[in-house]
Amino acid sequence: MAAVHHHDPERDVQQSLQELRGRLQGPLIEPQDPLYEEARAVWNGMVDLRPRAIAKAGAVSDIDVVLDTARRSGLALAVRGGGHNIAGHGTVEGGLVLDLGSLRAVQVDAERRLVTVEPGATLADVDRATAAQGLAVPLGVISGTGVAGLTLGGGVGWLTRTGGLSLDNLEAADIVSAAGEHLHASADENAELFWGLRGGGGNFGVVSSFTFRAHPLPAAPLGGNLFYRQQHWKHALLAFDAWTRDLPDEMNPIISFLVLPPDFGMGDEPWMILGFAWAGDDHQAGLNLVDQLRADAPPDEEEVGPASWLDWQSAMDAVFPKGSRGYWKNVSFSRLDEEVADVVVGFASELAWQGTGIDIHHLEGAFGRVPEEATAFPNRSARYWLNVYGFWRDAAEDERLTAFARKAYALMRPFAEQGEYVNFLGAELGIKEADAARSAYGQDKYQRLVALKDRYDPQNLLRLNHNIPPTQA
Template sequence: MDQTTPSAADGQVAGVLNDLRQRLAGTLLEPDDPGYDEARRVWNGMQDLRPRAIARAGSIADIDPVLAAARDSGLVLAVRGGGHNIAGHGSVEGGLVLDLGALRRVTVDTEAQLVTAEPGATLADVDQATAAHGLAVPVGVISQTGIAGLTLGGGVGWLTRSNGLTLDNLHSADVVTATGDHLRAGADENADLFWGLRGGGGNFGVVSSFTFRARELPAPVLGANLFYRPEHWKEGLQRFAAWSTALPEDMNPIVSFLVFPPEFDMGAAPWMIIGCAWANADHRPGLELIDKLRDAAPPDQDEVGPVSWPEWQSAMDSLFPKGSRGYWKNVSFSRLDDEVIDVVVGFASEVAWQGTGIDIHLLGGAFARVPEEATAYPSRASRYLLNIYGFWPSPDDDARLTAFARAAHGRMQPFAEQGEYLNFLGGEERPDAGAARLTYGADKYERLLSLKRRYDPGNLFTRNHNIAP
């Protein structure tokens, strides 16, 4: 091998990066620059990666020169919005990061009920901007999450039953493709690309702007948390399963199992929490429904009442500080009978530490009414989505707690249905073609593959759950 090749390649990369530094409105950080170590950090502390350079965009116009630099240098590109992705796709070892995190402006058109967000905006940014006008965009449950990655992968949260996924409420998107084309994607313009953006992740370009349809949301909303000690979990889940069979769509429940950190003052024992968000200005029917559940399954503690939407959305943020070590697994299923309840209670009862949680999202409603073929989201058929999520601080716990998540996921496989949620998949599980085909199903996978070949044939956007062309 020619021993001069590496240094020649390094010189070419250095030249490209030096040129990029001059062209950016923002900042280019390399390993010896002040602030580099902080800039390279993403939420998941297990993803301890050292990029060759990080381009912190100062404006939307910075996207084009960064994509050009990635093409010219051959550096692997990672695109980062909020940086909260469990898989760590917002960074890359030895590559080039396009960090859009400073671009967080959110504007609200109250007359049209449309909300436009820059790609670095977090859910908190969107919630604060919309709540001031009595509006909301259906988003996720941790307000530090970035709106970009959430939308492109799905967006499961407290309004899923009443209003669908975040991506179901996407009105249009501005996209910069691998070749530098600037496209508007919506129902009537580049509709094929719009289809692929809604569930296909970041495979097809950099979204420079998201416009969402907002819904009216009362201020305050009605929230409820019913807390159960382990000896009441099985009966509580049985009663929940019966109670939830004919719920109106305005009732959005999530069942959680976890040990609370000390600041919550809930003791050191694990809890099951049935959380409910009632998405209707008339609280009375929601209170009646919650009372029915309380009567059927009396909680050990509860909190029920009006709450501001931003407060409800951010209530659990402190569980997930930046730098937490995260490993997540998820499974879709439709049964919550005694057999499944015994399995769930079995592994949930093993969680005697602070640093692992389990959520069961009740789906159906508006989520299920979206036609299967309408978006690239993997599947609408399942009634429940279970997520096992880790958020521990010490590397000493990595092996034990990732093993627990895998084991619990394995115990749910007899009940699993097609369609894992990509936003809840860890970095080691970047689907190969076979896994992606299973996740999306053959028809959607082939359609996504066709879009990838059209919009990114060179696979510039590879740091994602990749559809390899």
């Protein structure tokens, strides 16, 4: 009688991982490895998952090797760039993590103003390389953020009005598709894929290289913060709304409400902080604009002056410590009249603790001139984007602090416009991914993204993201 061979899935996985270890340029870290605890940690401390293995890419070629292993082994695959994702998509329970964090090279072609960036680079890596050449790529506001995830979802920051989103400054991307195809995506080549990469996240493949267009940056840009105590918030918001009606593109303001960390020396009351970065060479022109606002809404405290770009871009890093627990919600809107100001002041006034903030980004400018259909980003017409972000250490606070973010979001919903910004979306339990993606992108863009998913990842191998499920899923 012939022997019966029992198929042993666990042995197959072990064999796949053994083969992977032999093919990888970088290390493969498994649970018994002393580096495992550190390697599995992601930025959001609420996300506490134990992958079967973490492949730390030592070269771009490792992307192919890991994708191949994930396809053949059936292990769920998570792709991690800078690891700063609020929804915790850079890890997976019992699956395989492709960690690109060691691939951080940045090359600057100053003459052509082109910047080529590897997929594990952070904002700080790019800023260091470009500022030295008098250039900047519009990126985010926290220097530890990964460029890859930020760009593929959007990229709102201190130069959004001057230069648009990070994805608006993407000239080209090299991508390894889920099936292992090596593709170059730009306006001239694989143009539809290029459209979807700019806003559609990591749904279609793993980007191995980004090429950005950079903008001239003054040697010491003018930056500042105007601080307002609670009794002046409403008046300052209304003055801000009037001030932003005809701002030049060089002025990039962001309002924040928060209790600042102790080392800021601002006590334990919540402040409204009107921060701005002036990207023009003429400091006096920027100061004159600030004087107009100051005359209408005199701040209680202020700091205004030239700053090094690297210092400015990392000034708020301490507010978002790695390993914090986190939950965010966001809403786009265009009205900031008495009614809306009252609502904002109402929930912002409840911030009696350090560890939750509310930002209002003023958009328009270069961001608003990009045609709605040019990229997969969901909304170009909103004047403002509000983000409520919680970050805390104690798990006992999870319920209270996620509830606050949800409440603020619910109160802003009556004024909301279409679309949500996927980089500000936490993991929403109990909401089907397709529904979350459809409401984030809107029906037309969602359908276009599904068609791309069908073409480049019909098996949904790359599903640990704000997922756009393929038709057959």
